[in-house]
Structure formats: structure tokens, C-alpha cells
Amino acid sequence: MSIRIEHLNYIYSQGTAYEKQALKDICLEIPHGEFVGIIGHTGSGKSTLIQHLNGLIKATDGTICYNGENIYGERFNMKELRNQVGLVFQYPEHQLFEVDVLSDVCFGPKNQGFSREECEKRAREALKLVGLKEKYYQSSPFELSGGQKRRAAIAGVLAMQPKVLILDEPTAGLDPKGRDEILEQIAYLHKETGITVILVSHSMEDIARYADRIIVMNQGQVMYNSTPKEVFAHYKELEEVGLAAPQVTYIMHELAEKGLAVDIGATTVREAADSIMEVLGR
Amino acid sequence: MIRDITIGQYYPAKSILHRLDPRVKLTATVLYLISLFLFKNLSGYLVATVFLIVIIRLSKVPFKFIMRGMRPVIMLLMITLLFNLFLIKEGEVIFSAWIFKITEGGLRNAVLMAVRLIYLITGSSLMTFTTTPNELTDGLESLLKPLGRIHVPVHEIAMMMSIALRFIPILLEETDKIMKAQIARGADLESGNILQKAKSMIPILVPLFVSAFRRANDLAMAMEARCYRGGEGRTKMNPLRYTGRDKAAYAIVILYVAGVVAVGRYVPLHIWIF
Ligand SMILES: Nc1ncnc2c1ncn2[C@@H]1O[C@H](COP(=O)(O)OP(=O)(O)O)[C@@H](O)[C@H]1O
Numbered sequence A: 001m002s003i004r005i006e007h008l009n010y011i012y013s014q015g016t017a018y019e020k021q022a023l024k025d026i027c028l029e030i031p032h033g034e035f036v037g038i039i040g041h042t043g044s045g046k047s048t049l050i051q052h053l054n055g056l057i058k059a060t061d062g063t064i065c066y067n068g069e070n071i072y073g074e075r076f077n078m079k080e081l082r083n084q085v086g087l088v089f090q091y092p093e094h095q096l097f098e099v100d101v102l103s104d105v106c107f108g109p110k111n112q113g114f115s116r117e118e119c120e121k122r123a124r125e126a127l128k129l130v131g132l133k134e135k136y137y138q139s140s141p142f143e144l145s146g147g148q149k150r151r152a153a154i155a156g157v158l159a160m161q162p163k164v165l166i167l168d169e170p171t172a173g174l175d176p177k178g179r180d181e182i183l184e185q186i187a188y189l190h191k192e193t194g195i196t197v198i199l200v201s202h203s204m205e206d207i208a209r210y211a212d213r214i215i216v217m218n219q220g221q222v223m224y225n226s227t228p229k230e231v232f233a234h235y236k237e238l239e240e241v242g243l244a245a246p247q248v249t250y251i252m253h254e255l256a257e258k259g260l261a262v263d264i265g266a267t268t269v270r271e272a273a274d275s276i277m278e279v280l281g282r
Numbered sequence B: 001m002i003r004d005i006t007i008g009q010y011y012p013a014k015s016i017l018h019r020l021d022p023r024v025k026l027t028a029t030v031l032y033l034i035s036l037f038l039f040k041n042l043s044g045y046l047v048a049t050v051f052l053i054v055i056i057r058l059s060k061v062p063f064k065f066i067m068r069g070m071r072p073v074i075m076l077l078m079i080t081l082l083f084n085l086f087l088i089k090e091g092e093v094i095f096s097a098w099i100f101k102i103t104e105g106g107l108r109n110a111v112l113m114a115v116r117l118i119y120l121i122t123g124s125s126l127m128t129f130t131t132t133p134n135e136l137t138d139g140l141e142s143l144l145k146p147l148g149r150i151h152v153p154v155h156e157i158a159m160m161m162s163i164a165l166r167f168i169p170i171l172l173e174e175t176d177k178i179m180k181a182q183i184a185r186g187a188d189l190e191s192g193n194i195l196q197k198a199k200s201m202i203p204i205l206v207p208l209f210v211s212a213f214r215r216a217n218d219l220a221m222a223m224e225a226r227c228y229r230g231g232e233g234r235t236k237m238n239p240l241r242y243t244g245r246d247k248a249a250y251a252i253v254i255l256y257v258a259g260v261v262a263v264g265r266y267v268p269l270h271i272w273i274f
């Protein structure tokens, strides 16, 4: 159960004045059950990359294998791939269309061919998972607040019970509380069900807190691909491409420079606090 | 597929056509379109073809890109072609089977009408390919200014037109995104009969309309916030000004129209049935 990407290239509007190479020679492997963070500056190709993973965009060049099977193969079942790889687009609330929230969340399972009862059961589970209160199930999705709409839309993909969940900047435009809640729920889902989660974000803090591995994209290429610790050790290089390491990285480095023997590899506030306490001998 | 629609789009390039005054291009386009209907002889078509090819080369818009814009109107072309082919009964019958009969006149009309339509679409898309929506609005507003005297809201019309043009690519992009999002949720947009297909469009059309209204609302707000209040007393940062190049272009277009009409009417040229 894994996704393997080999020498992937993608060019938008090939052969016109708008031609743009969005991805250059991407090679990646994402094993099952991993929580992967993809980070990169706006326009670095994150959204383009993840749309390849469920076949919405066909690579100009290169191959993608899902569970060892080439998704561009002739007999490959694309519909099944889309059932297994759930993709939550950026601003997913823009795709809501049904008369009430519950029906909208049922859209996915209905397309998968489940019975009415089964659809509703899955929709309710998904809605519960994203923390949308039951009183909203029958209201029009257009009446909800921004954060609630976002939850309903994410539930729309979760209800399909994908084995791989990809989220494209799921917290863009949300307040800090809404952001933390949604990320917590995604982390919970990952822990409970063991599905693969691919989280696209441009907040280093968010990614550092949850991801097992970070993929840094820059101008259509993979710049780094390793654990948060190793990636953030390159905080100077990250700055050069318009990104930044989490704030704790900077603090730890400065403390270390001032002669305090703290762990400069700490990536979350928790780790940093523990390390400082330890050094101070308390 | 949805991105194939290029009508009304701007194609950035550095060409003499891109630099022309928008008023020249607007006038020339209208004259060109009218001229297409002022001749009957094959010789006229020949002149019009040469002119169009020269203009396309001058515009530096790739031929492939222009052809791509044709794809969405192929259905329309086909329908016109078939109607002309089977419904016009003139001259000798050249083909007949069951209830279908094709006559010389039918074939001639069908082919020539299709050619005219293609030239019409190519000609007008060339104008939008080489003119930004802003220039287009300025040009239109300036050309229609005399109508303001009889209380036609010229500025508002021009503004609406440019906003509409500007929104075509935005809405296409939006449609593309929404389609992808629904396909990712398992929506099936291809199979089924017409009724099922129409039904499968709902998950795309509803969000599209919602987003169009949201965008319209945002734009209106932004305009209000910058104190936009219509055309009266409004000045321009770059007022339109004719240069020698523009005058030459006018002369060439007028010469062309006169030429194509004269040749197309008075120089007979017959090849087979045409
Ligand atoms: N539909 C499109 N047509 C043409 N170019 C595009 C399209 N979508 C994205 N691009 C270009 O591809 C590059 C990568 O975009 P994207 O994958 O959206 O980046 P990110 O999600 O990292 O911000 C950008 O330079 C962008 O301008």
C-alpha cells in the first residue's frame, strides 16, 4: 500500500504563450499510514502535485504507481483510485451544492454506489469526525459560517472513507481556533484509522506538529524530503526560498549560540520546553 | 476541454497588432465582418483568405492556439453546414440517396457559409487576442461617445463589457476547479443519457453560480471602496491617441474592404461548382 512517483514532469498549457512547467522531475515514495507534510511557497507546485495522485491531472512525463500498479496503465481502474485517494481541494466549501449539509456529504458515498441508509450512516460518521454539530445537518450549506462550511466540505470527502487523505491547505483563511481544531481532528483520524494523510500547508508550525516527514517544494522541484528535524536544520536555506522554520527553531538556535546546551533539533513548542527545562536542571 | 474556450481571451505577444490603437482594431474588425457578406465570387474569398493569413502572421498568435478556439464552435458549424447542404435546392443534383439530395447550390452554399463563419470567428477572436480588456473598453467607450448625447450610458456599457470579458477566463478556471473537486468525490460527468448528463451538471452549476455572484459582489464592493461612480468627469491615465501607425492601419483596412468587395463582385472566378 503505497504511492510511488517516478520522474514526474508536468507542463501547463504546453505549446502556448502561457506554457509553464509546474513540476520538474519529481521522485517520491509515500508508504501507507504515514503523515506527510508538503510545504512550499505559493506557486511551487504543491496543488499540481497532489492532483496527480488521484489522476485528476495526467502527467506530461513520468509514472505514478499506486500499490505497485501504474495508474496510467491501460486497464487501471481510475474510479477505484478516486475512491481510495480522497482529495480535499483548497477552499473546499466552494464545491457545496446540495439543499442541506447531510445530502451534500452523502454525494460521495452515493457516487460510490452505496445504499441510501449506508450513505447516511457514513455521512453522519464523517460529520461527527469533523466536529459539526447535529443541529446543522438539515440546514443549507450556504447558511453556515466559513469554518462550518469548511468542515462540511471536508466531511464530504471523509464520508467516502478513503485510504489516503490529501488536504490542500485545509486551514487557509480560518481563525487560529478553527485551524487548531481541524488539524487536531485530522491528526486524530490518522491515529485512529491509520490512513495515509498528506497535508499541504505553508505553515511550518502546523506541519512540524503533526507530520512524520516533510517534503519541501521549491519552483516545481523537491528541495528536501526528510524528518522535520532534518529539514528545519536547513532553516537558513529555507529562508532563502521564502519559507521559515518554526519559531522554536530560531529560539533554540539562539539559546545554543548564547551557550545553553539545548537541543537545537526541537521542532515543537513542547519539545523545546522540555529541552530547556532539562538543561536548566529542573 | 473546458480550457479550450479561447473566445474573448487575450493572448500576450509583442506584435504590431498588439500595439495598434484599440479603436482601429474595433473599427477594422467590424468592417472586416461586414465585408465578408458583400461579395459572392470565389475571387473575393481568395482575397479575404490572403488578408486573414497576413493578419494572423502579423499578430504572432500561434495558429494552433487560434484553431483550438474553433473546437467549441464545431457543433454550430456542423449544424449550419448540414442545414445548407440538405435544405437548399438549386441547380443540378450531384448526390442522392433515399430522401437526401445534395444539389450543386446546396454544396456551394454550405461550404461558403462555413468558410464565412470560420473567418468571422477567427477575425473577431484575433481582435480580442491582441487587445487587453482594458484597451477594448477604452476603445469602445471612445468610439461610442457620440451616442452619449442621446443618453446612451456609453461608459457603463463599455465597463460591463470589459468586466464580462475579464470574467470569462476566471469563470472557466473556476469551472475547471469545481469539476475536478466533484470528480474527486466520484461524480460521473461522462456516461448516461441526456437527462442523466443534465442532472450530473447540477453539482457543477450550483457552485459555479454561487461563486459568480460572490465574485460580482466582491467586485462591486471593491469598486465602491475606490469611489467608482460611473463615467462622468472621469479622466484616464493613458488617454488614447492616434499615431501614424494607426492612420496607416485605417488606410490599409479601407483599401482592403474596397478591394475585396470590388474583386469579389466584378472579377469572376469559377472552379468546378464554386
Ligand atoms: N490551471 C493552470 N494553468 C496554468 N498554470 C497553472 C495552473 N495552475 C497552476 N499553474 C501554475 O503552476 C505553478 C504551480 O502552481 P500550484 O501547483 O497551484 O502551486 P501551489 O499550490 O504550490 O501554490 C504556478 O506557477 C502556477 O501559476
Ligand SMILES: [Mg+2]
Binding pocket: A046, A047, A048, A090, A168
Ligand atoms: Mg495551491
